[in-house]
Amino acid sequence: MNYKIAVIPGDGIGPEIVKEAKKVLIEIGEKFGHSFDFTEVLLGGASIDVHGVPLTDEAITTARNNDAVLMGSIGGNTATSPWYKLPPEKRPEAGLLKLRKSLNLFANLRPAVLYNELKGACPLKDEIIGDGFDMMIMRELTGGLYFGERKTVEEDGVMTAYDSLTYNENEIRRIAKRGFDIAMKRGKKVTSVDKANVLDSSRLWRKVVDEVAKEYPEVSYEHMLVDNCAMQLVKDPKQFDVILTENMFGDILSDEASMVTGSIGMLASASLNDTKFGLYEPSHGSAPDIAGMDVANPIATILSAAMMLRYSFDLDKEADLIEAAVKEVLKAGYRTGDILSEGKTKVGTKEMGTLIVDMIKKG
Numbered sequence: 001m002n003y004k005i006a007v008i009p010g011d012g013i014g015p016e017i018v019k020e021a022k023k024v025l026i027e028i029g030e031k032f033g034h035s036f037d038f039t040e041v042l043l044g045g046a047s048i049d050v051h052g053v054p055l056t057d058e059a060i061t062t063a064r065n066n067d068a069v070l071m072g073s074i075g076g077n078t079a080t081s082p083w084y085k086l087p088p089e090k091r092p093e094a095g096l097l098k099l100r101k102s103l104n105l106f107a108n109l110r111p112a113v114l115y116n117e118l119k120g121a122c123p124l125k126d127e128i129i130g131d132g133f134d135m136m137i138m139r140e141l142t143g144g145l146y147f148g149e150r151k152t153v154e155e156d157g158v159m160t161a162y163d164s165l166t167y168n169e170n171e172i173r174r175i176a177k178r179g180f181d182i183a184m185k186r187g188k189k190v191t192s193v194d195k196a197n198v199l200d201s202s203r204l205w206r207k208v209v210d211e212v213a214k215e216y217p218e219v220s221y222e223h224m225l226v227d228n229c230a231m232q233l234v235k236d237p238k239q240f241d242v243i244l245t246e247n248m249f250g251d252i253l254s255d256e257a258s259m260v261t262g263s264i265g266m267l268a269s270a271s272l273n274d275t276k277f278g279l280y281e282p283s284h285g286s287a288p289d290i291a292g293m294d295v296a297n298p299i300a301t302i303l304s305a306a307m308m309l310r311y312s313f314d315l316d317k318e319a320d321l322i323e324a325a326v327k328e329v330l331k332a333g334y335r336t337g338d339i340l341s342e343g344k345t346k347v348g349t350k351e352m353g354t355l356i357v358d359m360i361k362k363g
């Protein structure tokens with residue numbers, strides 16, 4: 001089969017890590033007789049530099065006309081990059097948010113898995129880690145604070161800024177259903193995370209998720225307040241199967257969950273709509289502090305490519321092989337700097353990609 005993939009290298013470490021994920025996909029294609037056509041699309045700072053805007057209409061059309069999108073990461077150093085002197089709607093992140101909204105990518109899946117091989121890179125104590133953990137953070141991606149009305153006004157010499165957090169029941173229902181569907185294929189447990197002790201949007205969230213939960217009697221279901229959840233993620237991460245939450249909470253909790261898996265460089269992500277189409281990107285950012293140094297961990301992007309094979313193309317065997325190859329390379333003791341622990345062999349971005357490709361060849 002032939003699959004059309006729009007590729008967004010992005011900014012910072014983006015082009016370096018996407019290159020490794022492409023290497024892996026090409027190897028999978030050769031091994032299983034698939035062909036992948038890659039079409040490059042500009043987003044973020046790379047697009048600002050060429051077109052003056054972070055996302056053009058043509059870029060959205062190209063993304064839409066492909067079967068899926070593989071993305072690195074976008075943005076620069078928010079304190080020093082000239083991109084952040086532009087008005088907010090012209091900055092790199094605005095392009096990413098517009099792309100997510102335009103393609104209706106409301107369901108963001110971020111799997112946080114502690115591989116056995118990476119126990120040494122996990123900052124938690126052995127008795128907390130136990131046999132490791134495997135959770136799915138299901139983050140709503142096209143609503144909430146990210147897309148609510150915002151403005152900054154000055155009155156009597158005093159500046160005031162507003163950001164509004166809005167959800168309607170339909171937006172909550174569709175992400176909740178997706179969360180319970182995923183739970184049915186996993187550990188059959190959903191933890192719905194909100195701040196219902198303070199926010200109206202969270203109280204509506206709870207009411208709607210309660211209704212959806214009734215349709216899934218097999219799934220054990222609980223509510224957790226977001227501040228407690230942040231604490232529980234380091235106290236006892238094993239308790240979680242699916243964490244279902246709104247946009248901003250999911251953004252913050254997924255970075256936290258990534259660190260207990262050893263590094264943000266391990267956390268893949270899939271952003272899905274109601275079709276087979278999806279955008280696949282690591283959960284981390286463009287890491288301007290290490291860009292161009294061949295030290296970034298490409299595994300989150302490679303695992304995101306595996307999610308693409310699984311969710312958009314139904315190529316489960318191929319996705320399984322990528323995941324197994326990643327584990328084997330870790331088992332053999334190879335590590336990028338972010339997941340390095342005593343006695344392991346340090347490798348760079350390219351070498352890590354090549355090791356995974358070679359392992360796929362053998363597998």
Ligand code: NAD
Nearest residue numbers: 073074075076264265283284285286287289290296297338
């Ligand atoms: P970041 O995730 O880019 O980096 C945080 C820290 O983690 C840095 O020390 C970085 O070196 C490290 N890190 C991140 N990815 C790594 C990897 N693959 N291997 C090894 N180390 C890694 O977050 P930040 O510094 O807060 O943001 C930098 C820029 O990225 C900002 O412009 C932000 O808006 C953007 N960003 C983009 C995305 C995205 O494209 N989806 C996601 C998050 C942040």
Ligand code: IPM
Nearest residue numbers: 075093096097251283284285
């Ligand atoms: C992420 C990022 C984005 C977000 C930024 C770059 C807009 O942090 O994908 O987690 O907050 O969603």
Ligand code: MN
Nearest residue numbers: 251252255283
């Ligand atoms: Mn984030």
